[in-house]
Amino acid sequence: MSVLGIDRITYGVADVPACRRFFLDWGLRLVTESDTALDFEAMNGCEVRVRHMEDATLPPAFESGPTLREVIWGVESAADLERLRSALGRDAKWSEPEATLHATDPNGLAVAFRVTRKRPVEVTGVPINAWGVPGRGINRRSTVYQRAEPIEVGHVVFFTDRLADVERFYVERVGFRVSDRYPGRAVFLRCAETGGHHDLFLLQPPAPKRGLNHVAFTVRDIHEVFGGGMHISRCGWETEIGPGRHPISSAYFWYVKNPAGALAEYYSDEDQLDGNWEPQEFQQSPEAFAEWAVIGGIDGKSRRARSAP
Numbered sequence: 001m002s003v004l005g006i007d008r009i010t011y012g013v014a015d016v017p018a019c020r021r022f023f024l025d026w027g028l029r030l031v032t033e034s035d036t037a038l039d040f041e042a043m044n045g046c047e048v049r050v051r052h053m054e055d056a057t058l059p060p061a062f063e064s065g066p067t068l069r070e071v072i073w074g075v076e077s078a079a080d081l082e083r084l085r086s087a088l089g090r091d092a093k094w095s096e097p098e099a100t101l102h103a104t105d106p107n108g109l110a111v112a113f114r115v116t117r118k119r120p121v122e123v124t125g126v127p128i129n130a131w132g133v134p135g136r137g138i139n140r141r142s143t144v145y146q147r148a149e150p151i152e153v154g155h156v157v158f159f160t161d162r163l164a165d166v167e168r169f170y171v172e173r174v175g176f177r178v179s180d181r182y183p184g185r186a187v188f189l190r191c192a193e194t195g196g197h198h199d200l201f202l203l204q205p206p207a208p209k210r211g212l213n214h215v216a217f218t219v220r221d222i223h224e225v226f227g228g229g230m231h232i233s234r235c236g237w238e239t240e241i242g243p244g245r246h247p248i249s250s251a252y253f254w255y256v257k258n259p260a261g262a263l264a265e266y267y268s269d270e271d272q273l274d275g276n277w278e279p280q281e282f283q284q285s286p287e288a289f290a291e292w293a294v295i296g297g298i299d300g301k302s303r304r305a306r307s308a309p
């Protein structure tokens with residue numbers, strides 16, 4: 001058994017209307033709303049909750065300002081929850097109405113576990129016709145996306161000043177696997193032996209810091225990374241960096257400043273790993289972060305995109 005992935009994230013924010021605009025432009029579906037609370041979901045039912053940061057029901061913040069306040073990880077069955085309950089022992093609290101196990105990681109972030117409520121979705125990206133591997137096939141055009149529709153939250157990334165402790169918590173108690181690392185500086189963790197390169201990335205900057213770095217939303221293929229990035233730019237949101245490509249996970253990315261906290265990322269085409277993967281150690285550098293990248297994005301208004309909706 002293992003954790004399947006991220007089931008729900010909850011932000012505590014200062015400007016709820018701005019977050020409403022952002023996440024609708026980002027491609028999430030708004031399920032319910034009030035002046036102080038927004039419940040969005042991605043394509044497969046992965047939940048993104050937005051609450052005003054003063055909301056007394058939110059778990060404590062691990063940094064000031066708008067940020068993530070809780071990550072709920074999904075598991076397959078009640079038996080998985082039982083195993084986690086005994087692994088976390090007195091550090092975890094069971095809440096019965098929601099059938100959810102709550103804890104706090106050594107970084108001060110609220111984490112919880114529940115049987116997944118995500119839905120299987122039948123959606124496929126468009127393969128590429130690589131040399132010798134004509135994946136898309138014959139007589140088939142590729143897709144042009146006018147905007148993105150994220151499938152789910154694929155990974156979260158945090159700054160920490162207790163890298164070793166946080167890694168130990170997720171590996172030894174929750175059952176995550178190490179995929180790669182920058183020794184003493186950062187670790188990429190995946191929640192199951194078989195799956196995408198990372199579900200959680202922990203960064204320990206030289207100046208001690210805790211908080212959110214980014215939340216990454218999985219999209220179907222590279223074309224949706226571009227289509228989504230240009231759409232969010234046309235809507236007036238500011239790109240931090242992207243499009244670009246990570247050499248370590250092989251993924252294409254586009255990072256945008258998010259009024260709900262830190263950055264939001266569209267990504268696609270990350271490496272898929274299994275138990276035969278050998279973690280590697282890298283030196284942290286701009287080249288290790290991105291093989292190539294566009295600072296500030298593509299404006300989304302020039303050339304063909306000028307007339308896009």
Ligand SMILES: [Fe+2]
Pocket residue numbers: 155157214216265267
């Ligand atoms: Fe990322």
